Amino acid sequence: MxxxxxxxxxxxxxxxxxxxxxxxxxxxxxxxxxxxxxxxxxxxxxxxxxxxxxxxxxxxxxxxxxxxxxxxxxxxxxxxxxxxxxxxxxxxxxxxxxxxxxxxxxxxxxxxxxxxxxxxxxKDGGVFAALNSKQMHHLEAQKALWERFGYGQLEMLDHDGIRNVVASERYIGGMLDHGGGHIxxxxxxxxxxxxxxxxxxxxxxxxxxxxxxxxxxxxxxxxxxxxxxxxxxxxxxxxxxxxxxxxxAKSMPCGTQVIATEPLDTELAATLLPQNYCVEDCNYLLDYFRLSADKRLIYGGGVVYGARDPADIDSIIRPKMLKTFPQLQGIKTEFAWTGNFLMTLSRxxxxxxxxxxxxxxxxxxxxxxxxxxxxxxxxxxxxxxxxxxxxxxxxxxHYPFPGGQKLSAPLSALGALYYSLRDKVGF
Missing domain, CATH: 3.50.50.60 (FAD/NAD(P)-binding domain)
Incomplete structure (x- = not known):
């Protein structure tokens, strides 16, 4: 067997x-x-x-x-x-x-x-991190939307506030969800x-x-x-x-990639994420990261449409991590893996x-x-x-993906490329 x-x-x-x-x-x-x-x-x-x-x-x-x-x-x-x-x-x-x-x-x-x-x-607490003013406006609207449905555990973070929770120069602000967390x-x-x-x-x-x-x-x-x-x-x-x-017909497997560093020095880990919150940015193809219990940085991002396994996961994710935390240059990656999730056209x-x-x-x-x-x-x-x-x-x-099963992955990848370009130019 x-x-x-x-x-x-x-x-x-x-x-x-x-x-x-x-x-x-x-x-x-x-x-x-x-x-x-x-x-x-x-x-x-x-x-x-x-x-x-x-x-x-x-x-x-x-x-x-x-x-x-x-x-x-x-x-x-x-x-x-x-x-x-x-x-x-x-x-x-x-x-x-x-x-x-x-x-x-x-x-x-x-x-x-x-x-x-x-x-x-x-652990409690999750942060949505904004890279530009458009994303900050989106977070303000999201806070109002969630509060309209009775959820009251959100806190907006200005420039100084985001620096207090994540040691990266990439973000201009964000939103803390006290009801978020990580496991x-x-x-x-x-x-x-x-x-x-x-x-x-x-x-x-x-x-x-x-x-x-x-x-x-x-x-x-x-x-x-x-x-x-x-x-x-x-x-x-x-x-x-x-x-x-x-x-x-109405769903498509997709792959996402994650790496984990070697255990970080306690002081370094504490400076990266002082409150030990998890973080995700507000891009369409978003990055996400957090500390593990043994102080590794777990960093993920990217999507492979059609759920193919990339040949070198570290080469995809590590540059993203170093862009967020250049202070981790020289820190080794000890684990790199991929996993599949299922996407619908409407998401x-x-x-x-x-x-x-x-x-x-x-x-x-x-x-x-x-x-x-x-x-x-x-x-x-x-x-x-x-x-x-x-x-x-x-x-x-729910609707079938355009192009059927043969074309769903490449057409979705083209759509994602469009949104990725929008992320990069901030509109």
């Missing part, structure tokens, strides 16, 4: 101990079969188990193998496209519901960490998996779903076993492949149901740490017959 290990990354190298989980080799029955042991699947399973459902999770590789275990580790509120885009895309009641949920994911993460004693280096993402996934098992849930690793027999009693097949369930939840995101053909999540008993959520579009935890809650609500919030997400319109 094939075995897929974690890809090399700082997170895999510093992960908490976890049990070796068996592959499925039998026929089992359950209430809900969840496909994918990333944040969406784990969050869904936890909420369902807490409500008394029996749950089996099928994971193609290992818990948190995909984006959940490789991302930048930042707790960022709202969605990849903000609430004003949602308001333009759907009805007023649906926009109200989705807007209210924009700040719930971080709360769910903190509640899970506290309830299940998850060791994942949780060790793989350890969060591992902790949530342990919580799932503590409630009686079963996780099979190295068990990719290869076929779903859809019908009144769906059956999910792996190479050596099958799960018969009342409901199926598809939570594979960028690693789903063609398992559910209806979901493939809003794709949520819905098929056949009355198959539910899905995907397409976080690079903004998934918080959203996936909300998704798990609304899917669990829908399975209990409380579908108002699920239906609000399902009402968001």
């Amino acid at each position: 094939s075995h897929t290990p974690y890809p090399s990354s700082y997170y895999a190298a510093s992960a908490n101990p976890a049990p070796t989980r068996d592959a499925l080799s039998d026929s089992v029955e359950t209430d809900v079969c969840v496909i994918g042991a990333g944040y969406t699947g784990l969050s869904t399973a936890l909420f369902l188990l807490e409500q008394g459902f029996r749950v089996v999770i099928l994971e193609a590789a290992k818990v948190g193998f995909g984006a959940s275990g490789r991302n930048g580790g930042q707790i960022v509120n709202s969605y990849s496209r903000d609430i004003d885009t949602v308001e333009r895309s759907t009805g007023s009641n649906e926009a109200r519901l989705i807007g209210a949920m924009a700040f719930e994911g971080g709360q769910i993460i903190r509640e899970r960490v506290a309830r299940y004693s998850i060791d994942c280096d949780l 060790h993402p793989l350890n969060l996934a591992l902790g949530e998996a342990a919580a799932v098992e503590s409630l009686g849930g079963v996780i099979y690793e190295q068990s990719p779903a290869i076929r779903i027999d859809r019908g009144d009693t769906p059956r999910v097949h792996t190479q050596h076993g099958q799960v018969t369930a009342k409901f199926v939840v598809v939570a594979g995101n960028a690693y789903l492949g063609g398992l559910v053909p209806e979901l493939a 809003l999540p794709q949520v819905g149901g098929l056949d009355g008993n198959l539910y899905y959520s995907q397409g976080c579009s690079g903004h998934g740490v918080t959203y996936t935890h909300i998704a798990g809650k609304v899917i669990a609500e829908a399975l209990r017959g409380q579908a108002e919030r699920f239906d609000a997400f399902a009402s968001l319109p």
Whole structure:
């Protein structure tokens, strides 16, 4: 039987101990079969188990193998496209519901960490850093937008204020979200998996779903076993492949790249990010960075459309890091990795149901740490017959990428180039 290990990354190298989980080799029955042991699947399973459902999770590789275990580790509120885009895309009641949920994911993460004693280096505070006056005006509008939906944890930072939180000359100001934060993402996934098992849930690793027999009693097949369930939840995101053909045309896997430096001197680390906040800039193709628990700078950015792995990740990301922090010249890069996320054309999540008993959520579009935890809650609500919030997400319109699957990556890359040029000239 094939075995897929974690890809090399700082997170895999510093992960908490976890049990070796068996592959499925039998026929089992359950209430809900969840496909994918990333944040969406784990969050869904936890909420369902807490409500008394029996749950089996099928994971193609290992818990948190995909984006959940490789991302930048930042707790960022709202969605990849903000609430004003949602308001333009759907009805007023649906926009109200989705807007209210924009700040719930971080709360769910903190509640899970506290309830299940998850060791994942949780730290509070996230900064949006502006490189020009246009971006500052955008942040002021974003603050007003979020406050209109009842969120009151934002603080504008002027030129001196941004210098107090990040030691870079690139930024003219920013906005601090006291409700943001950062975590060790793989350890969060591992902790949530342990919580799932503590409630009686079963996780099979190295068990990719290869076929779903859809019908009144769906059956999910792996190479050596099958799960018969009342409901199926598809939570594979960028690693789903063609398992559910209806979901493939309106989404595209994309890759993002991250590096981690060698551990920094304590004094140097403290000067870079004195309050230990995480930071992301306001560019369309944004950079993001933070300190790890052992004082490495974790720095990410860039998008590869179509999810190809670059030959030399460090050569892509390190110049970005040194542009932000030239004082790190000479500091070694010890880890460099890539991971895939799933993007929709609207950059809003794709949520819905098929056949009355198959539910899905995907397409976080690079903004998934918080959203996936909300998704798990609304899917669990829908399975209990409380579908108002699920239906609000399902009402968001989604369209195929122009050019179909063959041309979606190059056309998206051209669009991104346009916005990247706009970032550079500041208009």
